[in-house]
Amino acid sequence: MRAAIAAHDAGVDVAIVSKLHPTRSHSGAAEGGINAALGNASEDDPETHAYDTVKGSDYLGDQDAIEILCNEAPADVYQLENWGAVFSRTEDGRIAQRPFGAAGAPRTAYAADITGHVLLQVLYEQLIKRDLPVYEEFFAWRLVVKDDRCQGVICWDLMNGGLKTIGAKTVILATGGAGRLYVGTTNAYACTGDGMSMALRAGVALEDMEMMQFHPTTLAPTGVLITEGCRGEGAYLLNSEGERFLKRYAPNAMELASRDVISRAEQTEIDEGRGVEGNVLLDLRHLGAEKILERLHGTRELSMVFAGVDPIYEPIPVRPGAHYHMGGVDTDVWGGTSLEGLYAAGEVACVSVHGANRLGGNALMETITFGKRAGNHAADWALAHTTVEVPESATRDAERDLQALLDRTEGERPWKIRDELAQTMHENFGVFRREELMERQGEIVAELRERYRRVLVEDKGTLFNNDLTQALELEFMLELADCMVVSGLARKESRGAHARPHDYPDRDDENYMRHTIVTWVDGGPKLGWKPVTMTKWQPQERTY
Amino acid sequence: MQVALKIWRYDSRSGERALREYEVDAPEWVTLLDVLDIIKDRQDGTLAYRKSCRMMICGSCGMRMDGAAVLACKTRMYEIAQSGHIPVISAMGNLPIVRDLVVDMDPFWAKFKAMKPWLQPGYVEPPDGKEHLHTQQEMNAIHKESLCINCGCCVSECNAMESDPEFLGPQALAKGMRFVGDPRDQAEVERLEAYNSENGIWECTRCYFCNERCPKGVDPRDAIAKLGAESVKLGIDRDLGAKHAKWFVTSAKTTGYLRETELVPKTQGVVASIKEMKFAMSLARHGKIPPPFPPHVAADVKESRALYNLVKTQGRDGALGIVQGEHALGRIEFDEAEGAKVTDPEVRPEKPTPHAES
Numbered sequence: 001m002r003a004a005i006a007a008h009d010a011g012v013d014v015a016i017v018s019k020l021h022p023t024r025s026h027s028g029a030a031e032g033g034i035n036a037a038l039g040n041a042s043e044d045d046p047e048t049h050a051y052d053t054v055k056g057s058d059y060l061g062d063q064d065a066i067e068i069l070c071n072e073a074p075a076d077v078y079q080l081e082n083w084g085a086v087f088s089r090t091e092d093g094r095i096a097q098r099p100f101g102a103a104g105a106p107r108t109a110y111a112a113d114i115t116g117h118v119l120l121q122v123l124y125e126q127l128i129k130r131d132l133p134v135y136e137e138f139f140a141w142r143l144v145v146k147d148d149r150c151q152g153v154i155c156w157d158l159m160n161g162g163l164k165t166i167g168a169k170t171v172i173l174a175t176g177g178a179g180r181l182y183v184g185t186t187n188a189y190a191c192t193g194d195g196m197s198m199a200l201r202a203g204v205a206l207e208d209m210e211m212m213q214f215h216p217t218t219l220a221p222t223g224v225l226i227t228e229g230c231r232g233e234g235a236y237l238l239n240s241e242g243e244r245f246l247k248r249y250a251p252n253a254m255e256l257a258s259r260d261v262i263s264r265a266e267q268t269e270i271d272e273g274r275g276v277e278g279n280v281l282l283d284l285r286h287l288g289a290e291k292i293l294e295r296l297h298g299t300r301e302l303s304m305v306f307a308g309v310d311p312i313y314e315p316i317p318v319r320p321g322a323h324y325h326m327g328g329v330d331t332d333v334w335g336g337t338s339l340e341g342l343y344a345a346g347e348v349a350c351v352s353v354h355g356a357n358r359l360g361g362n363a364l365m366e367t368i369t370f371g372k373r374a375g376n377h378a379a380d381w382a383l384a385h386t387t388v389e390v391p392e393s394a395t396r397d398a399e400r401d402l403q404a405l406l407d408r409t410e411g412e413r414p415w416k417i418r419d420e421l422a423q424t425m426h427e428n429f430g431v432f433r434r435e436e437l438m439e440r441q442g443e444i445v446a447e448l449r450e451r452y453r454r455v456l457v458e459d460k461g462t463l464f465n466n467d468l469t470q471a472l473e474l475e476f477m478l479e480l481a482d483c484m485v486v487s488g489l490a491r492k493e494s495r496g497a498h499a500r501p502h503d504y505p506d507r508d509d510e511n512y513m514r515h516t517i518v519t520w521v522d523g524g525p526k527l528g529w530k531p532v533t534m535t536k537w538q539p540q541e542r543t544y
Numbered sequence: 545m546q547v548a549l550k551i552w553r554y555d556s557r558s559g560e561r562a563l564r565e566y567e568v569d570a571p572e573w574v575t576l577l578d579v580l581d582i583i584k585d586r587q588d589g590t591l592a593y594r595k596s597c598r599m600m601i602c603g604s605c606g607m608r609m610d611g612a613a614v615l616a617c618k619t620r621m622y623e624i625a626q627s628g629h630i631p632v633i634s635a636m637g638n639l640p641i642v643r644d645l646v647v648d649m650d651p652f653w654a655k656f657k658a659m660k661p662w663l664q665p666g667y668v669e670p671p672d673g674k675e676h677l678h679t680q681q682e683m684n685a686i687h688k689e690s691l692c693i694n695c696g697c698c699v700s701e702c703n704a705m706e707s708d709p710e711f712l713g714p715q716a717l718a719k720g721m722r723f724v725g726d727p728r729d730q731a732e733v734e735r736l737e738a739y740n741s742e743n744g745i746w747e748c749t750r751c752y753f754c755n756e757r758c759p760k761g762v763d764p765r766d767a768i769a770k771l772g773a774e775s776v777k778l779g780i781d782r783d784l785g786a787k788h789a790k791w792f793v794t795s796a797k798t799t800g801y802l803r804e805t806e807l808v809p810k811t812q813g814v815v816a817s818i819k820e821m822k823f824a825m826s827l828a829r830h831g832k833i834p835p836p837f838p839p840h841v842a843a844d845v846k847e848s849r850a851l852y853n854l855v856k857t858q859g860r861d862g863a864l865g866i867v868q869g870e871h872a873l874g875r876i877e878f879d880e881a882e883g884a885k886v887t888d889p890e891v892r893p894e895k896p897t898p899h900a901e902s
Contacts, residue, residue, distance in 0.1 A: 021649065023694055024602040038674075081675040084663030084728065086683060086690045093677035111690075117601055118690060122663075129662040159642065188597040221573055224599045302599060305618055306573075415585035458589025463557055464643045467589040 001123035002368050003172045003335075003345055006375025008130050012382045016132060017153055017166060019139040019190065019469065023124050026176055026188040027346075027367060030116025031227035031298060032100065033108035034080075034368070035361035036073035040090055041097040041106035046070040048104045053362060054537045056102045056258050057326075057355025058496035059513060060208065062533040065333050065351040069362070072369045077109055080368065085122040087111050088295070098232040100360045102258035102544060106232075108361040113227050113298045116364060138164065139469045140194060143171060143202040143342065144394045150202065150342035152390050154398045156469055161462020163402060165395045167388040170341045170378040173199060173329060174371065177347040178480050180473075182322035182430075183422040184223035186215055195348040197476035199329045200483070204337045205517045207350040207530065208327035209480070210488035211497045213358055214431050216262040217282050218321030224306050226299055226318055228360040230284055231255040233295060237266070238281040238315060239274040250544040257544035260357040260497050263320035267431040270319065279317035320431050324363060326354040326497065327487070330517060330530070335374025341381065345374040352515065355532075356496020405471065411456035414471045417448050421474075421481060433488060433500050442485045449478045479520070486525045487516040509539050545572055547579050547625045551591070552634040554641050564588075565630070570621070576633070577605055577616035580645075593645035600759060603693035606700065607645045608634045613697035615759040636700035638709070651709070652696050655716040660738070663723065666730030682727045685863065689722035689767055691760045698754035698764045710743045714754035714764030717745060721767035724774055725863055736775045745771045746785025770863035777862040787811045797852045800842030805833055 001022055007014045016022065037044040049070040054061055081087055081095060088096040088110055100108040111118040127134070137158040144152035144165065152167040175195030179187025200206055216237070217226040231237070237255050239245045249265035250257035266280050284292055289312045292300055296311070303309045303316045329344040331337050331351055337344060346367040353366055421444075428441035452475060459467035493508035494500050517528035548567040554560070568582045577595055584591045594604040598617040605616040609631050624631055639647035670676045698714040705711045712720075720739050723729045739745050745768050754764040776786050791810040795803040808824070809817040817824075827833050834840060842848065855861050 020596055020602070020604065021653075021694075024596050024604050026597060026602070028693075029597050029599060029601050078670070078674050082663075082665070082670065084723075084726065086686065086726075087675075089678060089680040089683055091679070093679050095675050096680075112687075114601075114691065117693070121690070125662040128657055188602060190596045221571070222598065298601075305600070305620070413585060413589065459592075461590065463555065464592045464646045466592065467584070 001120075001127055001174075002371030003174060003343075003375035003378070004132055005123065005126050005130065006372045007172075007379040007382075008132055010376055010379035010383075012379045014132055015166070015168075016127070016134045017138045017140050017155060018134065018136060019158070019194075021136050022127065022134060023120055024190075025120060026191055027364065028117045028120040029186070029188065029225060030119075030364050031113040031225060032229035032232065033098065033110030033115045033361045034077060034119070034364040035100065035103070035107050035359065036077040036109055036365060037070065037105070037107055038074050038077065038095060038097060038109060039105075040094040040109075044105040044107055046073065049073070049107060051537060052102060052104050053353065053359055054355075055540075055542055056357055056359040057353075058260075058357055058507065058542055059509070059537075059539040060211075060352070060355030060495060060515065060532060062352050062355075063535040063537060064533045065353050067535060068333055068373075069353050069366060069369050072372075073365050076365070076368045076372065080119060080122060083122050083126050085111065086118050098229060099256060100228055100232050101256045101262070102253065102359050103256075103361070108229075108232065110229065112294070113229050113296050119364060119368075135164075135166070137464075139472070140175070140198065141472055142394075142398055143198050144390050145202050145339065146389050146391050146394070149340045151388050154395060156402075156465075156472070158464055158466060158469065161465060163395065163399055165390055165398075167390040168341075169382040169385050169388055170343060172335065172374050172378050173342070173344040173348050174346050174367075175348045177325040177328075178477060179322045179325070180418075181422060181425050181477050181481055181484070182212070182223075183419075183426045184218065184221070184319070185322040185422075186218050186223050186225035187322070192473035193325075193348075193476050193480045194473065195344060196325075196328055197479050199337065199339075199342065199344065199348075200479060200518070200520045202339055202342065203519070204339050204342060205330040205519045205528070206327060206480075206483055207330040207515050207517055208352060208356070208487070209325075209483045209518055210491055210516060211326035211354075211356050212322055212429075212484070213259055213324040213326060213354075213497050214263040214320040215323035216259055216266055216320055217316075217318040218323070219302065219306050220277075220279055220317060220319060222306070223321035224302055225321075225323070226282060226302065226316060227296070228259075230282060230296060230299060233284075233291060234287055236283040236286075237262070237318075238283050239269045240276045241274060243274075245269050245274070245280070253544035258357055259323075259360065260499070261544055263431050264499055266318075266320055275319075276317060279319045281315035282311075282318045283315040284311040285313065285315065322426070324354075324358055326350065326352070326356065326358050327484075327516075330515075331374075333373070334377035335370055336377060341385075343374040343378050345370045350515075356498060402468075405455075405457055406460055406468070408454070408456055411454040412451055413458070414452075414455050414474045417451055417455065418474050418477070421445070421448055421477060425481060425484075429484060429488060431499065432502075433498065434502050435489070435500075438485055438489050442482075442489070445478060445481045445485060449482070452478055483518040483525045486527050487518055490516055490527050507539075507542075513539065545570060545622070545625050547574065547621050548630045549576075549579060549583070550630055550632045551583075551644070552632070553591070553644050554635070556640070556642050563632070572622050574621050575617050576607075576609065576614065576619040576621060579621055580616060580633075591645075592643045601693060603695035606636050606695040606697045608636055608700065613637070613700040613757045615695060615697065618759050636696055638699050638702055638705045638713075639696065647696070649696065652694075652699055652715065655712050656694070656719060658712065659716050659720045659723075660731075660735070661719050661723065663726065663729055664731035665728050668728070668730055676728045678727050685725040685727070686722050688762050689718050689725065692718055692722075692762045693760055695759065697757045697759055698762075701753040701757045703751045703753060704747050704749045708743065708747060711747045712739070712741075712743050712745075714748075714768065717748075717771060718762055718764040718767040721770050721863070724771060732774070733778060733780070736771065736778060736780050739771055740775055740780050740783050740786070744783075745775070746783045766866055769866045773866055774862045784811050793852070796848050798845075799839050800845035800848040801840055803839065805835075
């Protein structure tokens, strides 16, 4: 939505295509906040923000992109406030900011624990103000590529059925992540990596696909997110012995170390038998009822509904869960990809500002800043080019393939493949990784892809047929799993979210301070590498 | 555990409608949404419903359970399944059904858009080119309204909308209050004029179903009441509803009693009152109308006048005077010292909980 607003304001015709209504996007589930060096809570500046982000990324982030993000962030946050975002306030009436993990200052601007929701609403409001058309419940399935340009999208119309092709001079992907590759994910059912897979199929590279972030505080059994804002407000993490175990892993930052560090610490505690039924405990009790009710009201509600625990009286059982893809569509600092006319912004993209580990609060900021930049750049490009050509063959091919899927009357229902994929990714490609398990996962994914060839869609109708779209989403996810495993095997070191304590426990800057790149060749992933862009900061040992 | 549901299946193209029963084996922690997923995966792939976040924030999965709107992802099934009750699941009310549990949300969004739901700061600019400066207390005025996730549960249950589909309805009006109450918004008068239209705030029947069924504690009825109070405060009182409310205040202030005899002329005007004359005479014959003169004045009318003055001097004659619903801010009566519980969650694990060392 931020990209559409920017492009519209730059003077071009824009439409949004979304498989959900825009306010249903999973950005709305972001709870804790958005990082910008406003300096409202203590002294802060964009350079410190950039340094924290570079260090947090375990030096895999591209420093030019990070500097852009951190420099533009404050003005972009003021813009959101001016549009009407309902931020929490400091005593002198400014936007309130709270401490977040691995940040040198309280930098995370927030709206209680519903920041993403509030920002999603304000963007939708601005969309309505500009009267921008939205193709709601249009499931984007394939990109139209003609003359080495991206010239449109082919979609399944959920409400009315049928494939609809939308021609466009430029297409900006803003489809989010792929957390549904895992069981116990914080991600929505909609987060199936659609845009990543579409770009991959169109010949665009995916970058750093092995970098899946595990959030340290998710609720069993399904992985509902408990915000980092809890720890920002001062919550403790305890093991079964009541010990604040982080003092053995991150003695200085404790609960506010970076997410990869805490997730590994938790997993180690659980693996070594100091967990509580597969969880550790997030203790908010000492914060007091008033603070919990005012600033963490939503968290309390989630804990009560999904875990039966009232955090005012009891600690919340939490564990690491798949949360955010640092990797994604390889883009430049304007969101542009190697395919002319195709842009990507937000979690679907890898600029890369997050490198091997994202800091809490940087994701919302990335969607806003790089959404705006992609929108502006795409608009400039569209103003300079006049033609759109959608070859009939593109639509025809899509229709033929879809019909073949719908005509199949015998086969396997998607859920078993989907559940097996998610379960095995969790077991074999989780917080800790081993060579042999990753290899095994590669075989499993190959086998699942083979089984997918006989997948059965039961609903043959044209009226809100999401049985069909859910099967198509599974195909996206299987391809991405393949890319992740290939990238993970290639990175023979431990960096950020990619932890291999058993064979390559250390970071290896000499060989691996570079991005993995995957392209799709002959129906499978092909690995490549790309250098990291450095400006000011040389790699150092990373401790918290 | 075994969970059984009856689901109203419907196809708007063919008009076919059927109540089907399903039974699945599910873990004890499942929600209604999880059960629907199991049915769709393993028993009937043609079952249509919306879903996304499964954590009560995207607003996709509004539907009815035993005739009352719920978010499927917020509805735990354990107790229902244990009780042996088989709930009936159907699509939300007041919106056209497309298929099974999927409704057409277009009428919902049309009303949302009719509210001009974007901030109109006018010529007011932030003092230093940064953010507008407002205290948390000022912003709290719209805290509840900004919790709304547009799920449609309130609209589904709205009695006024059932009798007049054109009524703007609880969701749109709560969105309206989100801007009227925003200290940054300068279009309060224009907004209230628009929301005082024929299909606006005074059409609400005050049944409180929207407050009751909202899964996020937005309390749309309270928002509508706030809009009404702000309208009257600003003199936007041409609607019968506003005049009616105003007369209650006037009679309480002057006599301490509701002066019903004057209520009709004050609300509907003299002409309408004359038309009601016959009815009024018949009421009077049966002793249902006290004589208007001399006015009956309550003994403690001073108290009522003092209350009126207090409200005025505290500036609580607008939105601020509306008593807030409780659950949004979670500000339910709370007394830790006495060990009183805020709310008892449904399931409480029976396990010792270690304390922090420091």
